[in-house]
Amino acid sequence: MLNIFPKNSKTMSKKEEVLKVIPAQGILPLYFNKDTQVSIDLLKALYTAGIRAVEYTNRGEAAFANFKAMRKVCDAELKGMYLGIGTIKDAATAQSFIDEGADYIISPGLVEDVAEVSDKNGMLWVPGCMTPTEIIKAENMGATFVKLFPGNLLGPSFLSGIKELFPKLLFMPTGGVDLERENIAGWFKAGVCAVGMGSKLVTKDIMENKKYDELIVLTKQVMETIKSIKH
Numbered sequence: 001m002l003n004i005f006p007k008n009s010k011t012m013s014k015k016e017e018v019l020k021v022i023p024a025q026g027i028l029p030l031y032f033n034k035d036t037q038v039s040i041d042l043l044k045a046l047y048t049a050g051i052r053a054v055e056y057t058n059r060g061e062a063a064f065a066n067f068k069a070m071r072k073v074c075d076a077e078l079k080g081m082y083l084g085i086g087t088i089k090d091a092a093t094a095q096s097f098i099d100e101g102a103d104y105i106i107s108p109g110l111v112e113d114v115a116e117v118s119d120k121n122g123m124l125w126v127p128g129c130m131t132p133t134e135i136i137k138a139e140n141m142g143a144t145f146v147k148l149f150p151g152n153l154l155g156p157s158f159l160s161g162i163k164e165l166f167p168k169l170l171f172m173p174t175g176g177v178d179l180e181r182e183n184i185a186g187w188f189k190a191g192v193c194a195v196g197m198g199s200k201l202v203t204k205d206i207m208e209n210k211k212y213d214e215l216i217v218l219t220k221q222v223m224e225t226i227k228s229i230k231h
Helices: 014-025 036-049 063-077 091-099 112-120 132-140 151-165 181-190 204-208 212-230
Strands: 027-031 053-057 082-086 104-106 124-126 145-148 170-173 195-197
Touching (some): 014 053, 014 082, 014 104, 027 036, 027 212, 036 063, 036 212, 063 082, 063 091, 091 104, 091 112, 104 112, 145 151, 204 212
Parallel strands (some): 082 104, 145 170, 170 195
């Protein structure tokens, strides 16, 4: 298991802690399931595999209630787990999840009022960007971590072409990142700090058939692959 806990967590802000944990584990699993218990069990499986930061995706009516239940489980049982919320497109939604204990906020695009709410709460905000113009705007708004979305359309060559323009930013692709070593290695060679991985990791089969042991094995394999690529 990777040692991904921040060494100075007592003195670092939560934002700083998350900015260390996600790059350290090299992957950010993301998923949504309408069933509360399945959402919790998937979270526990990822934790067992060594994951300490997860994005729960705000994509269904049950997302808010499920997130609240997951937050309680994290606080009671999953020490050191950072639970973020994704697909946040407006300030009111961002604030509601922050009030329920979200550790960071991820948006599919560049949403200024979400940035403002996150900043007001001292919260890490990760905007989704797909053009240099959007990335420049995100950086000028104070973003330090950018989601390249959709990753399957942009590809590693896009980041290779612009990375030198943004030496202070952390990048993570989401969308289309698969389990193959070649695909993952291409992204890290281009300069990402982590890869966002959704349905390729937390598959429909795993969720529907509750194959949590399979998820643990797959997650450990991906983390080991990333570790070997980085070294």
